[in-house]
Amino acid sequence: MLTLYYAPHTISLATHIVLEEVGADYSTVRIDFSKTQQRSPEYLKVNPKGRMPALVTDRGILTETPAMLVYVAQSFPKAGLAPTDDPFFFAQIQSFNAWLCSHLHVAHAHRMRGYRWVDADDAHSIAAMQRKVPQSVGESFAMIEREMLRGPWVMGERYTICDPYLFTLAQWLEADGVDPMAIPRVIDHRGRMAERATVRKAIAQQLA
Amino acid sequence: MLTLYYAPHTISLATHIVLEEVGADYSTVRIDFSKTQQRSPEYLKVNPKGRMPALVTDRGILTETPAMLVYVAQSFPKAGLAPTDDPFFFAQIQSFNAWLCSHLHVAHAHRMRGYRWVDADDAHSIAAMQRKVPQSVGESFAMIEREMLRGPWVMGERYTICDPYLFTLAQWLEADGVDPMAIPRVIDHRGRMAERATVRKAIAQQLA
Numbered sequence: 441m442l443t444l445y446y447a448p449h450t451i452s453l454a455t456h457i458v459l460e461e462v463g464a465d466y467s468t469v470r471i472d473f474s475k476t477q478q479r480s481p482e483y484l485k486v487n488p489k490g491r492m493p494a495l496v497t498d499r500g501i502l503t504e505t506p507a508m509l510v511y512v513a514q515s516f517p518k519a520g521l522a523p524t525d526d527p528f529f530f531a532q533i534q535s536f537n538a539w540l541c542s543h544l545h546v547a548h549a550h551r552m553r554g555y556r557w558v559d560a561d562d563a564h565s566i567a568a569m570q571r572k573v574p575q576s577v578g579e580s581f582a583m584i585e586r587e588m589l590r591g592p593w594v595m596g597e598r599y600t601i602c603d604p605y606l607f608t609l610a611q612w613l614e615a616d617g618v619d620p621m622a623i624p625r626v627i628d629h630r631g632r633m634a635e636r637a638t639v640r641k642a643i644a645q646q647l648a
Numbered sequence: 649m650l651t652l653y654y655a656p657h658t659i660s661l662a663t664h665i666v667l668e669e670v671g672a673d674y675s676t677v678r679i680d681f682s683k684t685q686q687r688s689p690e691y692l693k694v695n696p697k698g699r700m701p702a703l704v705t706d707r708g709i710l711t712e713t714p715a716m717l718v719y720v721a722q723s724f725p726k727a728g729l730a731p732t733d734d735p736f737f738f739a740q741i742q743s744f745n746a747w748l749c750s751h752l753h754v755a756h757a758h759r760m761r762g763y764r765w766v767d768a769d770d771a772h773s774i775a776a777m778q779r780k781v782p783q784s785v786g787e788s789f790a791m792i793e794r795e796m797l798r799g800p801w802v803m804g805e806r807y808t809i810c811d812p813y814l815f816t817l818a819q820w821l822e823a824d825g826v827d828p829m830a831i832p833r834v835i836d837h838r839g840r841m842a843e844r845a846t847v848r849k850a851i852a853q854q855l856a
Contacts, residue, residue, distance in 0.1 A: 507742035511736065538714045538749055539697075557765070571766075
């Protein structure tokens, strides 16, 4: 049994979708950011980092989306979402996901979470970071558009854990000020993802 | 045959050490940041992202350290640096490495590469980011010290790909303004790593 701690409108949706895709038996616990529950003593016992998401397993608790995605995929190998019989293909999946977590998601975070990297009361710098987000997030998506997204899925014909991860981050690009017209293949991928029953179900659960 | 594109004093050292650890047959190509070779047309053909490192393999080119580390480890399974027979243990390795690439390394990058997230001519914001680095990098190391580093190696008794990765980032903590006295277990780990012949050889090659 797996339990996903999540908050709506966070990167937790990626793991939620993959749990649906593999047909896992899982439950969810919603964390309310408006009440700062991610910093509550109860949640810090689950994830000392105070961030979303976390996955409680029979073996222990996992955090960090790239790790959780691979773990769920490998726990349900028949779904084939992160094949390990080909180390190079697996490495390409890993490389894509590392770009999302260390580059695209980080660029996005400068819009709402600038206080991580400058003093929270430094209004000038906080605003300066926000102004750069359309460019930095846009360039990160442009790299995906141009060099990384094979189509129809991220890794080509094969649907993998990369797809829900990209889809989740692509939810936020308009709010980040990125022009959708500049990245038509990413938008096309997002539309294709939104039609999947698993994706609709995960989103409905998170927003319920 | 593997070819590592690297630059001294970058995260490329982590993969370099792992290549030594597994006994790989590999060559290296040095990229000179002082001449902005990472943005040269020649290098952009290797890695369109214009960043270090990149690993040329018989199957194609890989980028992103977490992916490269796993690929090298899985290509030389006898070395056992990223065992895949236990999905949970592997996920814990992945989780640790994701923290390094998306949190610790990102915090560090705000000291020298603030132009990624604000306009390069905004001296106030660039300086504001630099001032926060001792705190943000320090907190990231404190989380490792307190919650993640098991000892003697990152994952406990077993030496894994997490160790060269942490070691490489720990090279920079004094320059980032982090107090080594606050993280004695990280410093102890760094010292233990520095004694390894493989680590010395990789460093010597990079600085030659």
